[in-house]
Amino acid sequence: MRPHHLELTAFGAFPGDVDLDLDRLGAGGLVLLCGETGGGKTTLLDALGFALYGAVPGLRGVRDLRSHHAPPEVGPWVRLEFSVPGGRYRVTRTAGWDRPRKRGDGTSRVHPTALLERWTGSGWDAFATRNEDVGHEIGLLLGMKPDQFFQVVMLPQGRFADFLHADNDAREALLKQLFSVGLFERVEQWLADRAKRAADDHALARADLDRVRARVTEAAGLETPQDQPDETGRRGRARPPGGETPSQDWAASLAADARAEADVAAARRDDAARAREQSERVLAEAREATRRAVERAELRARLAGLEAREPEITLLADELDAARRANPVGRAVAEAESRVVEARA
Structure with a gap:
């Protein structure tokens, strides 16, 4: 999004009309807003955010955006002209304010309004005239919701001095307030849960492995190897200096025997499969012969009846x-x- 022109009246620190040609200001590159406190720097940023989303960044609300120094009969409004890859647009918003009654004393509340227009090449064409519709269209054009815009594009002012002087806990709370970190916290928790489940699964698998190893060792008539510290001080399975433990030798022999028996079983399975196929063929032939014999007997019975x-x-x-x-x-x-x-x- 590129802003081109900003206009405002009776808004924030400015009681009168303000007209900013942002293209001209930005022609030299970066733009610095500087001035004394209360000079209206924040008001300009508020006006830009209010024009787009009908809201202002930070903790300020939109209930009373009207300048207290403006004439009583002048209402606050903001107009921003901007462009996105889809075209050039102009949005105009009025803030809610209390207008003096024309007759008698007191005031009447004026509700906020919004208008979004598109540049057609020959003029401005209005295509959204309600606050909700304008907000929806702005969200589609910019691809961001108000909270995302104020966190990524326009950060609230006045909060970073607190950050610099805060302790770790306060900084964390402030960062969570400035930036939406809920998604990352959920991802962190999800990863922690996955890591815990993986550790639990590993412990269960290790326990199963130890039980199987103990059963294999017991079946081999060997003593169960005990965890003993190695030269590094870590506990592990004790091994003789020259090679594998007896249980490992027996387990390897058992595995070789199992593979040999598996090969024999596979050969028997293949033989059984071939015998089954042959039996199925013989059975099919027998069923066909039976069917033909029954059919032949039925025909003979019919012939005998006709002859009678x-x-x-x-x-x-x-x-x-x-x-x-x-x-x-x-x-x-x-x-x-x-x-x-x-x-x-």
Whole structure:
């Protein structure tokens, strides 16, 4: 974000109008705000933050940002023109203030307003007119929330002298107040928890290893090696000067035997797998032969039934043939009877 132009009226230490051409001020490089206390240095930074987010950095609030020296009828407002990679924008905000009533005594509270405009090349186009909408759009344009902006871009003034004279605990508390460190504290705690769990797991694994080593040594008929200090003073497994401990020799022999037995078991497994495949093929062939035998028996039974009904089927075929031959005669008789009836009529 690059600010170009800042205007303000009746804001903070300035009772009148202030117009700053920030492009002109920044043409030479760095800009230094200097002056006596109360001269308005903080007000300019407050105005920039208020224009963007409707808030000011540090512990100051936005309840009473109006200059106490401004004319009673003049309200506080700030306008900032700035640019981001997406374009050039202008934001205008008015702060809440108590305006004198036009009739009678007393004041009326004027609520804050906000307006965000985009430069189109030929003029300013308003596209956000509510405080919430302007704040949301500013957050999208700058990619930061108000607290992030005031911690990264515009640090609160007046807090670093306390930091320089504070003890370690006070400095830590002040840094936590200035910068959001909650995420890092959670990461630190997460890493500490992970380290503790890893240490616990390591201790459990070491205990399991010791138990297994003791069982192997006991099965080998050897004495369990004891932890004894080595030449450096650290405690470890005692070893003879020339080589491995007896339990380690036995464990190595046991491992070799286990590998040999594993090879034999693997060969037996392969043989069993081949035998199973052959048995499955034989079983499939037997099932297919059984299915065909059953199908053959069913067909033979059906054939025997048909052969037993052969005389009946022959008789029915003769009757069907006679009926077919008699069909033309029946139609002729019916036609003759119909003609006789017509002749009698």
